Amino acid sequence: MQRRTYLTAAGTGVSALLAGCVSNFSATLNDNFDNPQTEGEPDEESYDNESENDPVDVIDAHLTAHVDQDEKRLVETVHDESPLQELFTDDEAELEEIDSAERRRTETVTRDVSTADVWTLEHAEALFEEDEISDLLDDENARLIEVEIGQSETTEEDTWFLVTEGAEWKVFWIGNQREIPDDPEEAFEDEITDDENAVVETIEYDLDLDEKDEVGSRQDYARVYFTDTPEIDADRVEVETTIGGYDGQIEGSWTDSWLLINLHSDGDQIVVTIIEDGAEEVVHREHYEP
Structure with a gap:
C-alpha cells in the first residue's frame, strides 16, 4: 500500500492515543491493565481459529508498549501496510508519558468489515485508497473493535481497525467512528455568514494542489482563510x-x-467557531455542495 502524509492543522488528533497534529506524532499512553473490564467482548474461540493471537491481546500489547516507551515493540504490533508505521518510526515521533489509565471496555462492533465500514473511521478517507483497502479485506481478516480507555477522571472511546498479517492480528488504524448520513443535508443547520469578514476572509474550493493527490481522492478539500484585520477578539479559532x-x-x-x-x-x-475567555460563538457556517 502506498504510504501517504496526512495533511492537517495543528490541534487535530487521530485518536485517544495520538494527540495533536500528526506532524508532531506525540502519543498518549495507557498505564494500568491489571483488571480491565471487557463487557461485550466475544469469546476467544469466536475469532479466526487460524490466528496465533486474538485482537484483544494485540490491543493490550500495543498499549503496554506505549506505557513502557518501547518503540520497537510498539511497531511490532502495527500492520506493515498501516500508515501508523510511518508515524511511530518517524524521527520526530515522541511518545508522551502518562501517569495512569485503564482499558475499561472492549467490544467488537464489526466482524465482516467492508470498505464502507472503514470509511466511517476518522481520517480514513484521506489516508486510504478504496482499491487498496478492498484488496486488503479480500486477503485478510479484519475487525472493528470499540475500546474505552479511562484516564484519571476522563474517558476516551475509539474504534480500532485490526487486520491479520499472516497468522497474527495487527493494529491498522485507530479513530473515532463517524455516522455518515445517506443525505448529508440532513445534518446541516442554517447558514451563518461572516459578512463583515470579522474572522473569515474567504473559503477557497476546487484546490489544484499536489498535496490533494498525495492524500487520496475520496474527499474534497478547501482552504479557510482568516482575515488579517479582525474585528472580533478570540483566544482560539476552530473549524x-x-x-x-x-x-x-x-x-x-x-x-x-x-x-x-x-x-x-x-x-x-463548514463551521467556524471562536473561543474568547471560554465562551464559544459560531461566526460562520457554510454549506458545501459539490
Missing part, C-alpha cells in the same frame, strides 16, 4: 466539517492564517 470529520484549531495568533480542511465528496458543512 469543523460536519460530515468529513475535520476538526482543527489555531490558538493565539490566528489572523492572516489558513487551515486546509477535508470535505465529504457528497456534500458537507
Whole structure:
C-alpha cells in the first residue's frame, strides 16, 4: 500500500492515543491493565481459529508498549501496510508519558468489515485508497473493535481497525467512528455568514494542489482563510466539517492564517467557531455542495 502524509492543522488528533497534529506524532499512553473490564467482548474461540493471537491481546500489547516507551515493540504490533508505521518510526515521533489509565471496555462492533465500514473511521478517507483497502479485506481478516480507555477522571472511546498479517492480528488504524448520513443535508443547520469578514476572509474550493493527490481522492478539500484585520477578539479559532470529520484549531495568533480542511465528496458543512475567555460563538457556517 502506498504510504501517504496526512495533511492537517495543528490541534487535530487521530485518536485517544495520538494527540495533536500528526506532524508532531506525540502519543498518549495507557498505564494500568491489571483488571480491565471487557463487557461485550466475544469469546476467544469466536475469532479466526487460524490466528496465533486474538485482537484483544494485540490491543493490550500495543498499549503496554506505549506505557513502557518501547518503540520497537510498539511497531511490532502495527500492520506493515498501516500508515501508523510511518508515524511511530518517524524521527520526530515522541511518545508522551502518562501517569495512569485503564482499558475499561472492549467490544467488537464489526466482524465482516467492508470498505464502507472503514470509511466511517476518522481520517480514513484521506489516508486510504478504496482499491487498496478492498484488496486488503479480500486477503485478510479484519475487525472493528470499540475500546474505552479511562484516564484519571476522563474517558476516551475509539474504534480500532485490526487486520491479520499472516497468522497474527495487527493494529491498522485507530479513530473515532463517524455516522455518515445517506443525505448529508440532513445534518446541516442554517447558514451563518461572516459578512463583515470579522474572522473569515474567504473559503477557497476546487484546490489544484499536489498535496490533494498525495492524500487520496475520496474527499474534497478547501482552504479557510482568516482575515488579517479582525474585528472580533478570540483566544482560539476552530473549524469543523460536519460530515468529513475535520476538526482543527489555531490558538493565539490566528489572523492572516489558513487551515486546509477535508470535505465529504457528497456534500458537507463548514463551521467556524471562536473561543474568547471560554465562551464559544459560531461566526460562520457554510454549506458545501459539490
